Amino acid sequence: MLDTPKEPLVRVSNLKMHFPIYGGLLRRRTGEVKAVDGISFDIFEGETLGLVGESGCGKSTVGRSVLRLYEVTGGSVTIDGRDIAHAAPEELRKMRTQMQMIFQDPQASLNPRMKVSEIIGEPLREHHAGSAAERRERVLELMDQVGLNRDFANRYPHEFSGGQRQRIGIARALALNPKFIVCDEPIAALDVSIQAQVVNLLEELQERLGLTYLFISHDLSMVRHIADRVAVMYLGRIAELAPRDDIYAEPLHPYTKALLSAVPEPDPSVEEKVERIILAGDVPSPSNPPKGCNFCTRCPSVMDICKRDEPEFREVQPGRFVACHLFNQTT
Amino acid sequence: MTDTTQITAPPRNQWWDVWDQFKTHKGALIGAVFFILIILGVIFGPWLWGVDATHIDIRSRNQGPSLAHPMGTDQLGRDTFARMMAGGRVSMAVGLTAMALALGLGTLVGVVAGYFKKLDGIMMRTTDLFLALPLLPLLLVIIMLFRDKLNSAFGPEGGIFILMVSAIGATSWMQTARIVRGDVLAIKEREFVLAARSIGTPSRRMIIRHILPNVLSPIMVSATLGIANAIITESALSFLGLGFPPDFPTWGRLLFDSVDYLQQYPERVMWPGLAISLTVLSVNYMGDGLRDALDPKIRGR
Numbered sequence: 045m046l047d048t049p050k051e052p053l054v055r056v057s058n059l060k061m062h063f064p065i066y067g068g069l070l071r072r073r074t075g076e077v078k079a080v081d082g083i084s085f086d087i088f089e090g091e092t093l094g095l096v097g098e099s100g101c102g103k104s105t106v107g108r109s110v111l112r113l114y115e116v117t118g119g120s121v122t123i124d125g126r127d128i129a130h131a132a133p134e135e136l137r138k139m140r141t142q143m144q145m146i147f148q149d150p151q152a153s154l155n156p157r158m159k160v161s162e163i164i165g166e167p168l169r170e171h172h173a174g175s176a177a178e179r180r181e182r183v184l185e186l187m188d189q190v191g192l193n194r195d196f197a198n199r200y201p202h203e204f205s206g207g208q209r210q211r212i213g214i215a216r217a218l219a220l221n222p223k224f225i226v227c228d229e230p231i232a233a234l235d236v237s238i239q240a241q242v243v244n245l246l247e248e249l250q251e252r253l254g255l256t257y258l259f260i261s262h263d264l265s266m267v268r269h270i271a272d273r274v275a276v277m278y279l280g281r282i283a284e285l286a287p288r289d290d291i292y293a294e295p296l297h298p299y300t301k302a303l304l305s306a307v308p309e310p311d312p313s314v315e316e317k318v319e320r321i322i323l324a325g326d327v328p329s330p331s332n333p334p335k336g337c338n339f340c341t342r343c344p345s346v347m348d349i350c351k352r353d354e355p356e357f358r359e360v361q362p363g364r365f366v367a368c369h370l371f372n373q374t375t
Numbered sequence: 376m377t378d379t380t381q382i383t384a385p386p387r388n389q390w391w392d393v394w395d396q397f398k399t400h401k402g403a404l405i406g407a408v409f410f411i412l413i414i415l416g417v418i419f420g421p422w423l424w425g426v427d428a429t430h431i432d433i434r435s436r437n438q439g440p441s442l443a444h445p446m447g448t449d450q451l452g453r454d455t456f457a458r459m460m461a462g463g464r465v466s467m468a469v470g471l472t473a474m475a476l477a478l479g480l481g482t483l484v485g486v487v488a489g490y491f492k493k494l495d496g497i498m499m500r501t502t503d504l505f506l507a508l509p510l511l512p513l514l515l516v517i518i519m520l521f522r523d524k525l526n527s528a529f530g531p532e533g534g535i536f537i538l539m540v541s542a543i544g545a546t547s548w549m550q551t552a553r554i555v556r557g558d559v560l561a562i563k564e565r566e567f568v569l570a571a572r573s574i575g576t577p578s579r580r581m582i583i584r585h586i587l588p589n590v591l592s593p594i595m596v597s598a599t600l601g602i603a604n605a606i607i608t609e610s611a612l613s614f615l616g617l618g619f620p621p622d623f624p625t626w627g628r629l630l631f632d633s634v635d636y637l638q639q640y641p642e643r644v645m646w647p648g649l650a651i652s653l654t655v656l657s658v659n660y661m662g663d664g665l666r667d668a669l670d671p672k673i674r675g676r
Contacts, residue, residue: 111573140575153566157588157671159389166584167574200671216570 052086053256054110054224059083059119059129061102061109065331077331079105081280082119084357087224092250092257094271094288096264096303100327102280103260104148107226110258111143112136123224141171144217148229150209154201160187160212161197167219186215190245207238214245218253226258231266243270264307268292273363276300279338280330282357286364296366298343337369345370396668403664409657413650417463426454428461428624437640446646450636455629459646462624466606467654469539469625473605476544478598481551486582486590488552489559499556506549511611517542518617535619539612543605551597558590592666599662603655610651626651 061080064073079102087093097103109116112128121128123143131139144167147153154163161183168179184194190211201209210230217225227246231239247270249255261267267274268288275285276299284297295301302321309315323342328334334341340350349369357367397403421428432452440447446455488498518538525534562568563586571585610627612618614634619625626647633643667673 108569113569113572137575137577140573143573145570145573147566147570149566153570155567155571155585155589157591158584166571166576170574170576170580202672213570220574 051089053089053124054087054258055120055122056086056106056110057084057120057122059106059109059121060117061105061114062117075331078280078333079330080109081330081333083277083280083282084119085275085282085285087256087258089223089256090250090254091272092259092270094267094274095258095260095277096262096267096274097277098262098303098327100330101277102330103262103277104228106277107145107228107258107260111140111145111226113145141167141220142222143224143226144220144222145226145228146210146213146217146230149233150206150213151201151233153213154209156201159198159200160192160204163201163212164215164219167216171220173220182219183215186218189218189249190215205238206234207241210234210238210242211245214242214249218249221253222255224256224258226260228260229262230259231263232261239266246270264304276303279327279333281338281367282365283339283368284364284366286366290361290364296360296364296371297339297368298345298370299339302344337367393668396673397664400664400667402660403667406657406660406664409653410661413463413654413657414467417460417467420460421457421464424454424457424460426457428453428457429622430454430457437636439640440642447640447642449632449643455643455646458624458629459626459650462626462629462647463650465536465619465624466609466626466651469536469543469609470602470606470654472540473543473547473609474598474601476540477548477601477605478551478594480544481548481597482555482587482590482594484548484552485555486559486586489556490563490578490582490586495556499553502549502552505546508546510546514542514546514608514612515615515617518612531620532623539609539618543608547601547604547608551594551601554593554597555590558593559586562586562589591669595662595666595669599658602658606651606654610647 059080060078060082062076062078065075065077066072067074081102083106085093095103095106105114108114110121110123110128112121112131116129119129123139126139128136128139128143158166161180164186165179165183168174168182173179174182184197187194187197192208192211192215196204196208201212204212213230230246231242234242243266246257246259250257257270259267259270271288273285273287274291276283276291276297278299284291284295284300286296291300292304295304298321302323305318305321309318321344323344325342328338328341334351336352337343337350337355340346343350347369349372353369355367355369357365358371360366360371397407430453432448434452435444435448436450436452438444438448438452444454444456446459448454449458484498484502488495488502521538522535525538528534529537568581568585571581576584606626609618609625610630613625613627614631616631618627621628629647630644633640633647637644
């Protein structure tokens, strides 16, 4: 399977998402939050790309702008050969069947006034898929697929536990047979015991339905479990993107190193020997990012050039992309 | 694990669930019974009682309650009971229609202002403008200006009815608009709206399917308060002598006419006052129960 050159299903190039800040007496535009500032990546069909980073680095914004839930500031997003970022509204509506999203908070992402069958059936109704009876049959089928009892179809979301609600959200995302699903921290709001169930369900569905995931998370060990490749984000940009095993075995970017050294080690004897890289200072404000490399204010191996020039996001080893001046010489 | 022999029942109409919950609210049930009694009373009462509300019998004027006149007679010998029922018909009609108008207008403005960011500023400033106007003088001016034109177009009763309803409706939608806008702003940011958008739901269906059901509670509350408010405003206008023509009974007009005799015959003020209070109270309790019954989280508890 790995031998055949795979076509990227999703191709994001130089995506920018800036949110305007209005201030002053006249509510003029005084600046902008550069939540996502020029990122590029590909996701191949059937793979899972893990997107990790700390809070506020723009992970969720990437997920939402890839599905064009925000109007992007610049760059392009191509899914299955069609440009999402600049499609006309009616065309976009038709394309939406190809891409779906699973949300972080299963409590907030389900309309409290709708029954489970209505929630799962909404995408079908919206895209006129079949008669009422057919839609109902499809809803029940989806409930089976995600492991929900069919008898729950007429209940309301508040009658379910967090894990069950997330299953409802997954069933809704699957309703239109999408190819690509953005999972926006789907397990962050769940109990640890439920997290594994939901992740296993996602993996099982991927295998069965050939889905492609963009898996957004801050849980590094969960990403290690589910992702094929991992992208590390810092302050609106991708610091490093590499196959999972490579990045966990030998992180290249100083930020990735620091991030991975923070993962707790289950074995206490190993834990004692782990050298943590403690970063000093705070993340700079995305409305006023530092000149040069985003990470230059906190980087342990900062050089002069880092404060002047923005590092290019380049392939330093086959399949491994890094945006860091440390690797200018090595290639 | 799952019982495969059990075929999932088709969804039960949710209004049955609403009714089941509504029944458990004692106050709401009593309120609903009262409200229906009042409605039936004012609709069918005049036919059954058979005494003309405008029939003047000067010889039996200023009588106390008796079998022939259960609520007594007024200074012209007209039967107060018949007048109460005829007046209730008008007051209720004005109250319900004006409430519906105010509610529709308020909800529309609130939802549009809350949902469409670009229209928010101008719509809410308009709402503030209306809120800042002194309403009673404004109503008086509206009635002064348009009464004659409408009277000639729709007849004296039809004209004043339209005038009253639109004047009250047009001056009492602001609270609803503000409450609804606030709730829409909060609900718009919830993830299920984003989820609906990721499916490709257009704004129109988004509002109908996701926003409106979730702002139902505040709308219900303002509806119940709105009926009360409209009846009271109509009474106030009639009381000031600006509502319906003098011989045309409404609860407010009855109050107005009885004030002159407050010292000799205090019961005459009490009848319309009691009717207004009972209606308002029953509607409020009913709205309370309905709001609870429409919320799936409270329902079934």
